[in-house]
Amino acid sequence: LAKTTQPISMDSYEGQEVNITCSHNNIATNDYITWYQQFPSQGPRFIIQGYKTKVTNEVASLFIPADRKSSTLSLPRVSLSDTAVYYCLVGHSSNTGKLIFGQGTTLQVKP
Amino acid sequence: EPEVTQTPSHQVTQMGQEVILRCVPISNHLYFYWYRQILGQKVEFLVSFYNNEISEKSEIFDDQFSVERPDGSNFTLKIRSTKLEDSAMYFCASMGGVNSPLHFGNGTRLTVT
Numbered sequence: 001l002a003k004t005t006q007p008i009s010m011d012s013y014e015g016q017e018v019n020i021t022c023s024h025n026n027i028a029t030n031d032y033i034t035w036y037q038q039f040p041s042q043g044p045r046f047i048i049q050g051y052k053t054k055v056t057n058e059v060a061s062l063f064i065p066a067d068r069k070s071s072t073l074s075l076p077r078v079s080l081s082d083t084a085v086y087y088c089l090v091g092h093s094s095n096t097g098k099l100i101f102g103q104g105t106t107l108q109v110k111p
Numbered sequence: 112e113p114e115v116t117q118t119p120s121h122q123v124t125q126m127g128q129e130v131i132l133r134c135v136p137i138s139n140h141l142y143f144y145w146y147r148q149i150l151g152q153k154v155e156f157l158v159s160f161y162n163n164e165i166s167e168k169s170e171i172f173d174d175q176f177s178v179e180r181p182d183g184s185n186f187t188l189k190i191r192s193t194k195l196e197d198s199a200m201y202f203c204a205s206m207g208g209v210n211s212p213l214h215f216g217n218g219t220r221l222t223v224t
Binding site (some may be wrong): 016030033036038041042043044045049067087089096097098099100101102103104 | 115138144146153154155156159161166167169186200202204207208210212213214216217218220
């Protein structure tokens with residue numbers, strides 16, 4: 001099962017672009033990379049998922065290099081409401097049974 | 112948009128009592144999970160369930176814990192004899208298929224006194 005490593009915390013200011021990188025050196029060939037956002041006292045919420053290159057949706061972009069050993073979640077022009085914990089999760093295809101979250105990155109957006 | 116629902120939102124119980132946490136996953140989903148989160152800590156995997164049986168479980172999920180899908184809609188987590196350290200948020204999640212994202216409920220806050 002691919003282990004993930006992310007920075008524990010990051011600070012940003014409103015209106016800035018935020019990039020959070022996750023390392024997953026032993027990702028399996030068929031594994032997808034999924035990012036979740038969690039607010040206090042709520043369950044994690046799906047943000048974006050990708051396999052390779054770049055994926056974009058209405059809230060974020062996900063950049064995955066060719067070797068797929070890392071991924072970067074990009075949040076454009078963050079606001080105070082983007083203050084949350086962000087988790088990357090790898091390993092859906094190799095083991096749907098044991099999907100384990102890492103420590104996550106606590107993003108603090110300041111005014 | 113369909114969602115995972117959990118009841119109750121808050122449960123207070125005394126040490127040694129049994130509790131049952133209930134979840135209604137998204138209706139066409141196939142994979143079901145329970146996670147817990149102690150205040151200020153990360154989300155911890157407890158157990159996964161597929162095809163009417165447990166797929167994987169963590170070291171936390173000892174014989175005090177059990178899961179059941181008693182009918183086509185509910186997915187329950189039972190703790191037989193609660194301990195103070197079981198106090199946490201418990202999240203249920205479901206997944207439609209391989210490589211699909213997890214969909215989480217809003218959790219049950221369990222307080223053991």
